[in-house]
Amino acid sequence: MVTSVGTNKKLNRRDFLGWLWGLSLAGLFAETGVALFQFFKPRVESGSFGSEVVAGTLEEFGLNTVSYVQKGRLYISRLEDGGVLALWQRCTHLGCTVPWREASGEFNCPCHSSIFNRQGEVLGGPAPRPLDLFPVSLKEGKLVVDTGHPIMRDAFDPSQVFHPG
């Protein structure tokens, strides 16, 4: 018995296989795209910048001081009441490293003259927001900073300060 083929059906076998082939090809390209993205994505070495970094023991950071931790690309700012802020060294304007100026008690960016205080607040220049913070915790008497998750903030708030012990 002969049945009519194709004309009244929406999708005949040839079209179906064509679509199947096309979609498999699209899937292959998508896979390649994801694989390439994974290939190029930067990886983070444990213990180095981008992961949890041990800044040092709490006693190393005196009250009312700002200390540079090169390994974590950050400053540990110890406030007068003993609170700790981990400030990312990266200027919030265009990413230059901001050096701490002990004499004036300010961070002073050499690229476009943004100025920050020891809480990271903007005192002047083009920076759009205070210096970014990293979450800090105390583990076995040592300050551990999670440099993988910077916290952007619009203003300084006392709740941002970590109080050890």
Add this chain to the structure above:
Amino acid sequence: MTRSSLLTPLTESRVWRSFFRHGLPDNPLDRSLVMTTNIFFHLHPVKVSRPSLRWSYSFGLGIISAILFALLVWSGLLLMFYYAPTIERAYPTMKDIQMTVPLGQFTRNMHRWAAHAMVLAVILHMARVFYTGAFKPPREFNWIVGVVLLLLTLGASFTGYLLPWDQLAYWAITVGTNIASYAPVAGPMMRELLLGGTEVGQNSLLRFYTLHVAILPLLIGLLVSLHIWRVRKDGGLAARRNSEVK
């Protein structure tokens, strides 16, 4: 004995004939065939409209850009024989090229000045195409190819800027990639992919080097071929409507 008969055994030889299939063109048809069959001459249209041949019409900016690109490939290849893209050796090898390699300073300056000139020539070329209305149909697609070529040129210029690995390069790329991270949604990820990390370092130098010496020049070469081919297919240089070559 005439000169031609002296050379006849050579020009009739199988090796010679395999290189050059024809004799010198001595009639208009053969001369136009030289243009269409030769790989180097075929880039130029066989016929062009008389007004567009005026020097002041195009200022030759497209061909100037192409010549500068060729110059950059040549001088860049020479520099690659000495330059090493590692953070310990990049700056010293650049200094070696400048101070100890014979003609090294000359080669490097050629590369640097040609790079600046190419950016300038490409932008002026774009302005010329705009002011002569050469982006209009049927040349819209070639305008798009041209815009991509402009971006690739700027990309090659930007990636090359990091390679000397001095203070200027380091902070320029720090600031430049941060500007990229201001792009919505994909900005920060784009920055990290480009840098191969969260800051300018060894990974960034290697990534910029690979883009600069392989990926971008290949793309530029490919698109320049397409660009010139489209100029021919779209009827040569744009000119006033009544003088267009059909």
